[in-house]
Amino acid sequence: MAPAPPTPKPAPPATSAKPISCTGKIAQTRPVASGTGPGGSLVSTGSPAVALTFDDGPDPINTPKILDELKQCGVKATFCVVGFRARDHPEMITRIAAEGHTLCNHSWQHLFDLAKRDDAYIRKDLENTNKMILRAAPGARVAYFRAPGGNFTTKLVRIASELGMKSIYWHVDPRDWESAKFGKGTAMVNHVIAAVERDVRPGSIVLSHDNGKPDTIVAYRTLLPWLKARYTLIALPDAPPPPPSPAPATPLP
Template sequence: MGFPDRRAIRTVASALVVAAFAWCGTAMAMASDGTPSSTPPHAAATSAAPPRPSSTVDARPGLPAFHGPTRPPAPGPGLPGAAMLTRPQPPGPHGSTGRMRLGGPAHSATGTGTSAVALTFDDGPDPAQTPKLLDLLAKYHVKATFCLVGQNVAAHPELVRRIAAEGHTLCNHTWRHSLTLGRQPAAAIRADLQRTNDAIRRAAPGASIRFMRAPGGNFTPTFVSVAADLGMASIYWSVDPRDWYHPAGEGDAAHRARVQHAVQRHTGHGAIVLSHDYAQPDTIAAYRSLIPWLKSRYQLVAL
């Protein structure tokens, strides 16, 4: 068998060189658009947007029946397995900035994202206890977050106005504290949250409502997604002193001591502390000691 003609070899080699230059030019043109040549044009746009949560109910075991018999995640920046918000939350006038830590059910927030600690109070406003708590917070120049139940807002709008006027953060805690709202269709969840927001804004026109807390911490992906569509981030907690729980035989002094001990033991940098102002006089009494103790160790902020 004879050797190939040299002229034919040169012709083939020239063709290969021309093809290589053409391929490089195409690759460079694609790179100039910011899209790697090996990446389909739509891939970058697709990866930039986080996937929306599914509409299924969060099947995580051990979700609390009311603020939870299970121990919450450890507080602070080192929450195990906690995700971070994909974009920074806008800072409030007295709130923490940066990225909140998402370690709760359905990626609800369990940390402030900074070294600051956030005190949150649920289920109010309460005509007897909320004014006492507001007086206490004002005494120590501390701002907190109030998770408000719509029915109580409608009954006591003057307290909502005071909460807002004194610089505290307002949080939607649903209309009637239904523990199963997160399992309802998205339209029902939206109607409930919107009704509560409307009541808050009637009480305090122009009020900013940037947070939602599910009753009992029973977040679902649908719950969190609907809240986000309404402009609200979902907040869980990292410290739960179970101040709402009054076991048989526990006196007032013992209850206050238990709440104080739990908050002091479990609070760390970046914690979100759960407590209640609604129908919990012992909680207010416990915070008379807790607030100066916390303030001496942490920066206390409203979310």
């Protein structure tokens, strides 16, 4: 009788990716980002700092990965989340807030024609999204809104403002969602890296996506050290501006 084949050894457990090292500084001389987006939305931070923004989540697979990368580099970012996904994955919203990132309203279900709806519909959409965010992160403040697809109008900007939110567009868009043009896997990773490195400026708001975009997560393993060496990276401030200091009293003659 032939000897029994050896019992196959179980595969070793998957190990996490090697930690990212974000050290060193490289001076930059690029011009500061400026201008406005559609409807008067913001395209820049208003300072030399650069803001990384991640849209369409939270994603239970990809959002934890980008959060891990940001933590390794000591970087804070802004997450523009979709209302029904915030409802379905509240633990991700809780973690985003707990780790010091800014939360941004990206509408309830990412309707590209949201601006064409009536005012009451838009207001309810944004209010319901904020409700889900704050249910998971009661201490957070949702100070920003990003229209699906960046399809801002003055009406959308106005309604968001009435709800206490600034409207943010972007200055850098690597189009990480356009796989039909740029490919997937290594091709997309290399495209995202090249596009961000080429276009970023002091003050840029950078658009990326965490939901369903694993190639973007891989790209940021290279981008985070590159960006941090050259720019101050911030989460968009989510606290109301401090009240102005009172003018000093004028001494009596």
